[in-house]
Amino acid sequence: MADQLLFLASFAIGIVPALVLMWLGLRRYTYPRIEKALFDDRRIFFSLAVGLVMGTLSSLILLNLPRFDFASILIALAAIAMFEETFKLVYLNRKGYRQNFSSTFYGFALGLGIAATVVLSFGLGNPNLTTDPFTFSLLVLFSIGFAAMEATTGALIGYGCSKGLPWSYLLRALFARLVYTIPAVPFLLSSGPEWLIYLSIFASLGVGLLLYFFACSITFQETLPPEFRRRARKERRARARKD
Secondary structure (H helix, E strand, C coil): CHHHHHHHHHHHHHHHHHHHHHHHHHHHHCCCCCCCCCCCHHHHHHHHHHHHHHHHHHHHHHHHCCCCCHHHHHHHHHHHHHHHHHHHHHHHCCCCCCCCCCHHHHHHHHHHHHHHHHHHHHHHCCHHHHCCHHHHHHHHHHHHHHHHHHHHHHHHHHHHHHCCCHHHHHHHHHHHHHHHHHHHHHHHHCCCCHHHHHHHHHHHHHHHHHHHHHHHHHHHHHHCCHHHHHHHHHHHHHHHHHC
């Protein structure tokens, strides 16, 4: 029973923030905000499902990488970051996604799927999750920030593939991930005094949400062809007048 509760709690803190962030990010670009969605819903949910699988694989790889000291742990985190972001590039640079503006949205969903199962595995490694509300709350905050970062890097790589600049935007995604990871290190490694770990969670959450805001307010707008931007603005204004 305890194991089942731990799994359900871990699943909840992984998938719920990811789904909420996906809804918040994509709702402006689909019905009823606009007449016709600017992406294929089936591809969105398929990308999310692929991300769930890749997040599981990423977690398994991380668990089996050698971690002897601080340096080896950092190398393991860097290797996982490269693995996840390179996979996003391979997935989003395929025929049918390459130079398709909606690939930005699919990359966004792909990143959220990866985040959901990575956080799930993180929760499974914390047996206090179901008995300590404080631990649960901290992991929820971590989940939100981590999912926001993964969504942003996925959107950046999708945008790069849509513009024919995949490698350039892979580097930008890795830089964004580095900016998030630096303040998150004390929490990820569970090292240092308690106040530093708590500060690490809130600092990484703030960075993750800033990156997410950048993806939703700038990257999504930039990925749209001019005619779609005009159409989306017109439809939003028409709806605002009706409301």
